[in-house]
Amino acid sequence: MFFHLVLTTECNLQCKYCFGETLDDFDEDFSGLEIEYSLPKKANYGLKVLADFCGKDPNCVLTFYGGEPFLCTDEIKKIMDLVKSKHFMVQTNGLLLDKLDSNYVNRFHTILVSLDGDEALTDFYRGNGTFRKVVENLKMIIRNGFEGELIARMTVMEQTDIYKQVTWLLENSEFTFRSVHWQLNAGFWGSDYLRRDFKRWSEMIYSPGVARLARFWVDQMEKKGVVYKLYPLLGIANSLLSREKSLLRCGGGWVNYTIQTDGNIIPCPTMWGIKDYYLGHVRDANPLGLRKLFVKRPCTDCDVLEVCGGRCLYANITRRWKDEQYAAVCNTVRELIKAVDTELPRIKSLIKKGVVSQKNFEFIKYNGCEIIP
Ligand code: SF4
Numbered sequence: 001m002f003f004h005l006v007l008t009t010e011c012n013l014q015c016k017y018c019f020g021e022t023l024d025d026f027d028e029d030f031s032g033l034e035i036e037y038s039l040p041k042k043a044n045y046g047l048k049v050l051a052d053f054c055g056k057d058p059n060c061v062l063t064f065y066g067g068e069p070f071l072c073t074d075e076i077k078k079i080m081d082l083v084k085s086k087h088f089m090v091q092t093n094g095l096l097l098d099k100l101d102s103n104y105v106n107r108f109h110t111i112l113v114s115l116d117g118d119e120a121l122t123d124f125y126r127g128n129g130t131f132r133k134v135v136e137n138l139k140m141i142i143r144n145g146f147e148g149e150l151i152a153r154m155t156v157m158e159q160t161d162i163y164k165q166v167t168w169l170l171e172n173s174e175f176t177f178r179s180v181h182w183q184l185n186a187g188f189w190g191s192d193y194l195r196r197d198f199k200r201w202s203e204m205i206y207s208p209g210v211a212r213l214a215r216f217w218v219d220q221m222e223k224k225g226v227v228y229k230l231y232p233l234l235g236i237a238n239s240l241l242s243r244e245k246s247l248l249r250c251g252g253g254w255v256n257y258t259i260q261t262d263g264n265i266i267p268c269p270t271m272w273g274i275k276d277y278y279l280g281h282v283r284d285a286n287p288l289g290l291r292k293l294f295v296k297r298p299c300t301d302c303d304v305l306e307v308c309g310g311r312c313l314y315a316n317i318t319r320r321w322k323d324e325q326y327a328a329v330c331n332t333v334r335e336l337i338k339a340v341d342t343e344l345p346r347i348k349s350l351i352k353k354g355v356v357s358q359k360n361f362e363f364i365k366y367n368g369c370e371i372i373p
């Protein structure tokens with residue numbers, strides 16, 4: 001099982017799509033769900049409790065999460081010293097990566113670092129100076145011997161040109177990534193749809209950009225024999241090549257859970273405080289026996305469910321966007337599938353010729369990349 005471990009609810013940034021939206025959405029109705037707003041700022045259930053919990057699952061994978069997890073470097077060290085985990089991963093804004101000793105950093109299997117693209121765009125969403133500091137830290141961890149997977153994790157909304165920004169992350173001279181994941185800021189907040197331009201942008205700019213990116217992705221396979229881990233494209237291509245039917249691809253609520261700061265277990269980090277979905281407490285729950293949750297309508301009636309997987313359990317339950325508004329998000333899913341499917345004959349031909357191998361499309365699932373943006 002995979003577990004996101006929320007070490008702290010505090011963050012050292014105030015990003016537009018997170019902190020900014022919280023201010024605008026304050027006091028919104030939450031679909032009749034009972035929400036606990038007063039969770040402890042730091043994990044309060046004790047190290048031994050966590051060690052005993054993870055000890056019951058030989059395949060336990062822990063992903064440090066927040067807030068910003070590197071505000072808790074002492075706790076991270078203690079956990080990495082004492083808790084048995086098959087892998088340790090972390091999702092971070094990258095600003096404090098220099099605060100953890102390299103012998104711990106080098107033990108991470110995967111680091112997902114929040115960057116939205118180039119310097120101008122990252123700083124626009126995340127605050128001036130963010131990009132430069134994060135890139136300096138990334139250069140430092142590589143110099144210090146980090147060899148795990150480094151994934152640029154973008155949050156995407158109307159100011160983003162997806163083609164330009166993803167290709168920039170892969171090809172710029174500052175710092176190049178081979179792994180990129182992006183997530184749409186869509187369906188998370190209750191009142192943002194009406195003040196935004198999501199539908200027009202997603203149809204006119206985002207989806208055509210994804211189709212162009214899929215072509216670029218396969219061009220790179222052709223020219224360089226390299227399959228960049230562009231997770232939304234990679235995950236779909238992997239399923240289409242192996243004819244796999246997918247469940248919710250982030251794993252939220254069925255193979256990937258989250259431990260809140262108070263020790264309650266929830267389906268995914270975004271569902272913090274939703275008491276109706278508390279699935280047990282880390283003190284006495286069995287990690288292998290947790291209740292499984294799956295998306296309901298409209299996903300269960302959808303003709304692309306087996307490829308999409310349902311996109312987001314949180315959105316499916318909380319219905320922050322009305323059905324007709326959320327349809328614009330589903331349209332992006334259809335366009336993404338179409339973009340990959342269009343390139344599939346070229347991919348198959350490259351595999352047949354031995355330019356790339358089907359193995360290159362494999363990846364560690366539930367690593368924090370939700371696949372469907
Ligand atoms: S496209 Fe939309 S309705 Fe269909 S499965 Fe995905 S999220 Fe659900």
Ligand code: SF4
Pocket residue numbers: 250251252268269270271311312313314315370
């Ligand atoms: S896609 Fe939705 S359910 Fe999955 S982790 Fe993200 S917010 Fe949670």
